[in-house]
Amino acid sequence: MKCKAILAFLAIFAITFALSTVMAQFVEVTEIEVNGIEVVPNDTSQTISVTASETVPVLVKFFVPDDGNNLTSGVSDVRVKVFIEGFRNEISDSTSRFHVLEGNTYVKRLSLEVPSTLDFDDLTEELNLFVRVSARGEDAVEVFVPLELQKEQHNLNILSIDADSTVVIDKEFVVDVVVENNGHERLDNVYVRASIPGLGVSRQVYAGDLDSEKDVSDDDINDAVNKRLFLKIPRNAAPGNYELEVEAYNADVSVKAVTRVNVQSVETGVLPGVTSGTLAPGEERTFDLVLVNPSDRLVVYTVTPERVKGLIVSVEEPVAAVGPDSSKTVKVRVKAAESAEEGTYVIAVNAISEAGLSKQVSFSVNVEKTSKVTGVTTAVGQTNVTVVLTVVLVIIFVVLVVVLIVLISRRPAEAEEAGETSYY
Helix, strand or coil, rough: CCHHHHHHHHCCCEEEEEEEEHCCCCCCCEEEEEEEEEEEECCCCCCEECCCCEEEEEEEEEEECCCCCCCCEEEEEEEEEEEEEECCCCEEECCCCEEEECCCCEEEEEEECCCHHCCCCCEEEEEEEEEEECCCCCCCCCEEEEEEEEEECCCEEEEEEEEEEEEEEEEECCCCCCCEEECCCEEEEEEEEEHHHHHHHEEEEEEEEEECCCCCCCCCCCCCEEEEEECCCCCCCEEEEEEEEEEEEECCCCEEEEEEECCCCCCEEEEEEECCCEEECCEEEEEEEEEEEECCCEEEEEEEECCCCCCCEEEEEEEEEEEECEEEEEEEEEEECCCCEEEEEEEEEEEEEEECCEEEEEEEEECCCCEEEEEEHHHHHHHHHHHHHHHHHHHHHHHHHHHHHHHHHHHHHHHHHHHHCCCC
16 A cells, blocks of 8 residues: 555656646747648657658747746747768758747748768668757757658769860860769669760760669669760860859759869960070171970961061061970071161061960060171181281291201311321
8 A cells, every 4th residue: 555655656656747847848849741742740640741852841849838926038049950860961951040939839941952862871870850949048949751762763863073274275185083873773874974064075885784772782773873075175265264063964864063174275385496696787686496395296386476666576487386295496687787776676476376376476686786806807807817827937937947057058078088097
């Protein structure tokens, strides 16, 4: 008898504690609506089905009970938040802060973006949608709604696009694309297309059949594939930034992804030879301009000098074709006019490729009116030195000849005197 009394007391205490706990909550969540379906909070007997990647509207209705203290100030800084846990990225939505009054019912509308098919592996996954109502100085009230997340019937995802960010005109570049079937059904005859709409460039490849799940025992049955495509930038393309669009599709589904590439002109070079010289009025000098083409195709240059007062500048080959991986020297002729004033002149020469790439080199010329006179004086000086040396050599030669003749003429006489000597 005593035991029954104790059990009854404990039951009454538990009920009283539960009621006091409920009454201690500053709000009561009375209704939740997910995707237009009304559910009872914390009721595990009813599960709402949602599809991956869709946006689900959530309606939360709650009541603010009167605590019996006749307080009309209410509660400040109230916030309603809905969220799903267990995924790499946070999946949530929340209201701004607001004020509530006792005895009133409030309705808040939110939305959640359901996890994509990339975030789970199985065809379906069970999870909970949590609803939390919090306020400053109050214990948060949290309830949940059971959800079952399922994949779409047909779904393709582009997992990655690997391509050079910078490409060159008239050259091919590689685009690697990884495509995965994240749907519920097998996808037959999948194609992958890569294109640059701004340049009218497009290429597609056959990706085959993709199952909804990878078969570990059969390499031919896979849910993902890596395909490689080759695109070539047209020769007449203008340098700049362009969208690179990749599409994976079959008869049932299509998905697109976009990245960007920077198109640049053909890599070329223009190198000057000797960059300075001295001229007198009326004189002419030739400078070398080396056109370098390190690319794998023919490049045509247009070489144009800028006009300089007092100088006559011309190019022997104003339009020059340079073969792949080679160079070519173009002659730039500079002539000082008879009326050219003394001083330093800068000559700019532009080399423009057919792709529009322009490079400029400069030459400098000093015009000096005394340059010819100096040259003549130098020549006369050199001539005088040569004459003097010649005269000296002739004199030395004559002296040597005279000495030789004297020596020769004295030898026979000496011999004859030696023959007449007697020792009798």
